[in-house]
Amino acid sequence: MDTIVKVITTREDYDIRDSAENALTIEEVIEVLKYLPQKAKVVLCNDNGHTFAPVRRSTFVTEYVETKEEEEERIRKEEEEEKNTALVCPNCGSDNIYWSVRGHMRCMSCDAKFNKAKKVTLA
Numbered sequence: 001m002d003t004i005v006k007v008i009t010t011r012e013d014y015d016i017r018d019s020a021e022n023a024l025t026i027e028e029v030i031e032v033l034k035y036l037p038q039k040a041k042v043v044l045c046n047d048n049g050h051t052f053a054p055v056r057r058s059t060f061v062t063e064y065v066e067t068k069e070e071e072e073e074r075i076r077k078e079e080e081e082e083k084n085t086a087l088v089c090p091n092c093g094s095d096n097i098y099w100s101v102r103g104h105m106r107c108m109s110c111d112a113k114f115n116k117a118k119k120v121t122l123a
């Protein structure tokens with residue numbers, strides 16, 4: 001068998017930003033890879049070597065992740081927006097609606113059943 005390069009995966013963080021703080025950059029990864037056998041296959045080594053997975057092109061994905069400050073600002077804006085909106089019956093416009101035990105909504109004013117209430121902005 002030829003040499004296989006194992007990328008050992010560990011479970012450390014629940015927030016991708018925390019892991020990113022301690023992660024190598026692409027540039028640094030390339031620098032590390034330069035000194036490894038260039039024809040070696042690369043596999044991910046999960047759960048202490050209990051399972052493996054091949055590194056494929058699809059293994060590498062870029063994603064924009066908002067900073068914690070951007071996230072807080074977005075949530076603050078969403079909560080502000082939430083305060084200025086109300087859910088009403090799509091049939092009669094009454095806000096006298098409730099969730100039934102079967103998972104749909106019901107209007108107490110016109111007795112309509114619906115899955116999605118209408119969102120209205122409060123003045």
Ligand SMILES: [Zn+2]
Binds near residue numbers: 090092111
């Ligand atoms: Zn109604």
